[in-house]
Amino acid sequence: MYKKPLTILLSISYIFLGFAQQVSGKVLTKTNEPIPYATIQIGENYGVITNEEGNFSITTEGFKPTDSVYISCLGFEKSGLELKEFTSREYKLAEQVNELYEVYLTNKPLTIDSIMYYVNRNLKRNYKNNLIEYNIFSRRTEYILGKDADFEIDKSSGFKKKQLEAFNKDFDELERSLITNKSKQYTELVGQLKIKNKDESKLNVEKAIRLLDERNDQSVEKLAEKGKAIVLKHLDEDKIYTVKSGLFKVSDSVSLNEDNDKAEDTINSLKFVRKMIHNMVESHGFSSETILNFITDTRKYKYEIKDITFIGPEMVYVIAYAPRRSSADFEGVFYVSHETFAILKADYKFAKGRIGEKLNLKLLLGIKYIEQNKKGFVIYKKHDDGFYYPNYMTDQLDRYFYVDRPIKFKDNDSREKVSFNFKVEGVFKEKNEILIMGQKDILPSEYNATKEKQKIEYETLKAFDPNYWQDYNVLEPLKEMKEFKVID
Numbered sequence: 001m002y003k004k005p006l007t008i009l010l011s012i013s014y015i016f017l018g019f020a021q022q023v024s025g026k027v028l029t030k031t032n033e034p035i036p037y038a039t040i041q042i043g044e045n046y047g048v049i050t051n052e053e054g055n056f057s058i059t060t061e062g063f064k065p066t067d068s069v070y071i072s073c074l075g076f077e078k079s080g081l082e083l084k085e086f087t088s089r090e091y092k093l094a095e096q097v098n099e100l101y102e103v104y105l106t107n108k109p110l111t112i113d114s115i116m117y118y119v120n121r122n123l124k125r126n127y128k129n130n131l132i133e134y135n136i137f138s139r140r141t142e143y144i145l146g147k148d149a150d151f152e153i154d155k156s157s158g159f160k161k162k163q164l165e166a167f168n169k170d171f172d173e174l175e176r177s178l179i180t181n182k183s184k185q186y187t188e189l190v191g192q193l194k195i196k197n198k199d200e201s202k203l204n205v206e207k208a209i210r211l212l213d214e215r216n217d218q219s220v221e222k223l224a225e226k227g228k229a230i231v232l233k234h235l236d237e238d239k240i241y242t243v244k245s246g247l248f249k250v251s252d253s254v255s256l257n258e259d260n261d262k263a264e265d266t267i268n269s270l271k272f273v274r275k276m277i278h279n280m281v282e283s284h285g286f287s288s289e290t291i292l293n294f295i296t297d298t299r300k301y302k303y304e305i306k307d308i309t310f311i312g313p314e315m316v317y318v319i320a321y322a323p324r325r326s327s328a329d330f331e332g333v334f335y336v337s338h339e340t341f342a343i344l345k346a347d348y349k350f351a352k353g354r355i356g357e358k359l360n361l362k363l364l365l366g367i368k369y370i371e372q373n374k375k376g377f378v379i380y381k382k383h384d385d386g387f388y389y390p391n392y393m394t395d396q397l398d399r400y401f402y403v404d405r406p407i408k409f410k411d412n413d414s415r416e417k418v419s420f421n422f423k424v425e426g427v428f429k430e431k432n433e434i435l436i437m438g439q440k441d442i443l444p445s446e447y448n449a450t451k452e453k454q455k456i457e458y459e460t461l462k463a464f465d466p467n468y469w470q471d472y473n474v475l476e477p478l479k480e481m482k483e484f485k486v487i488d
Helices: 005-017 101-107 112-121 161-180 220-234 262-268 270-283 444-449
Strands: 022-029 039-042 046-049 055-059 068-072 079-082 090-093 132-156 185-195 201-211 240-245 248-255 301-311 314-323 330-337 343-350 358-361 367-382 388-411 417-441 459-461
Touching: 039 055, 046 055, 068 090, 112 301, 112 314, 132 161, 132 270, 132 388, 161 220, 185 270, 201 270, 270 388, 270 417
Parallel strands: 022 090, 201 459
Antiparallel strands: 022 055, 039 046, 039 068, 068 079, 132 185, 132 417, 185 201, 240 248, 240 388, 301 314, 314 330, 330 343, 343 367, 358 367, 367 388, 388 417
């Protein structure tokens, strides 16, 4: 039957528009367990990964109904289908049947020392670090677990009884908010990170949001701001004070009515965020100065081949590592390609008894700070140029803090004094994630011509918006983030 050109055009448009959509789903094992960080790929270099709960969301616009979609993960059989069959539903992967491991253990074609030798010899051949532009999605989750807090005026020659009661009431409310509040805040952005070398980079931010309840914001900056607000509220803002903390005089001329927007500058500073993201990318590279030094510092670690698995047809060594010397910090597992000896995935956590940076002046100044429970991993993916580039990385860290110091304010024009004890203890918990959505080589001239803004213009949302990133293939949020909502 003859169809009019308009009818044919509408039919073709319907077919293609039908596949210009957002597909959301979940990847599971055959026993219905979620598979985190599985890859959903359309074409050579376009795709997303599942989150910790196995969920994903991907835009399929621009592809044909007959294009192939592949779902894969280390240790599972690769699954393929055509785009026209790819819909929002659950997808199950079968575990890879390992028939070669016993043969490998018997024949032992490569020792662990040989594998580590080839891994390190091929690092420059497998990875590229400079003059690269990454199209990134960054997510930061942070909150405080307060353990103890005690703010109270100890002595005062300038306050009457009712004023002291009002002062201590405000401090009591701050204490309760620190101990009882479990509110998390999320920061997300999409942009381009141009890396010149390990020390220099530039960041362009396309879009950025915050999910936080400002009334329950427990960041370091906000806690300091709230404490200062209480002091400002009850002291004379027009006077100049001498401030002493512990045994040391802090300043002879502190004016409490001076504007101080440094905290806000830090929060919104593009330079601050760019440095954080660049450092995270660099720290998941391969050198003695990075988190992944367990790859390069082979004398500090001991290694063991635990298994052999596959990603598609590629055989992969599963290698466990642990500290051999006290200077080694991490333990975990990494995965090595049998074909290229590239690291495909590496996970890490502080080994037993290991900590990060610390400061213990508890007896002298009443201050203690320890980095604890660091853990994370990175996934690398091979591209058409033969190099492996980071696809996803995450890092989690707990920062234990303890502050117990007396603080005194003395009016420089009189003998009036206000002394109060400041005690607070808790853990700052943070998690950073970076998804690399694409990358390309850049020229030095292109890097030099890039101009950065000074601040990031965040949009603050009071509730999770599932459509906010619908035009981007970002990492699917976890259930707790989807449930975020500020209650008025």
